[in-house]
Amino acid sequence: MKKEHCYFVYILTNYEETTFYIGMTHSLVRRTxxxxxHINKGFSDKYNLKKLVYYxxxxxxxxxINREKQLKNWHREWKLNLIKTLNPxxxxxxxxxxxxxx
Numbered sequence: 214m215k216k217e218h219c220y221f222v223y224i225l226t227n228y229e230e231t232t233f234y235i236g237m238t239h240s241l242v243r244r245t246x247x248x249x250x251h252i253n254k255g256f257s258d259k260y261n262l263k264k265l266v267y268y269x270x271x272x273x274x275x276x277x278i279n280r281e282k283q284l285k286n287w288h289r290e291w292k293l294n295l296i297k298t299l300n301p302x303x304x305x306x307x308x309x310x311x312x313x314x315x
Contacts, residue, residue: 220277222284224267224296227260230303233292234262237281241268245307265307267296 221241225234225248234257238244247253249263257263271277284292296303 218272218274220271220274222269222271222277222280223265224284224292225257225262226264226266226303227262228264230264232260232262233289234260235281235284235292237277239274241265242307242310245310249307264303264305266300266303266305268306 218239220237220239221244222235222237223241223245225236225245226232234248236244236257245263245265248257251258251263269280271280284295287295300306
């Protein structure tokens with residue numbers, strides 16, 4: 214049975230891995246595709262950030278918002294260490310998508 218409410222905090226980078234973008238969404242597959250297709254103009258579009266390298270799942274929107282804010286305040290090195298705990302090679306995790314959202 215599909216859950217009614219679930220949220221993701223995610224980190225994107227470009228293929229040179231020089232810049233990170235942290236966001237929150239209820240549909241990781243849809244939102245990642247929007248970044249990859251440059252649908253929404255802004256920071257991620259400007260820096261060509263479309264490689265999904267990390268995500269976390271939350272049942273609570275408030276928990277997801279709090280985690281997003283926390284990660285946005287982290288230093289680059291801390292973010293990179295977090296990413297490498299689950300994705301040591303920084304591969305594009307969106308390549309694993311079939312139908313993933315809750």
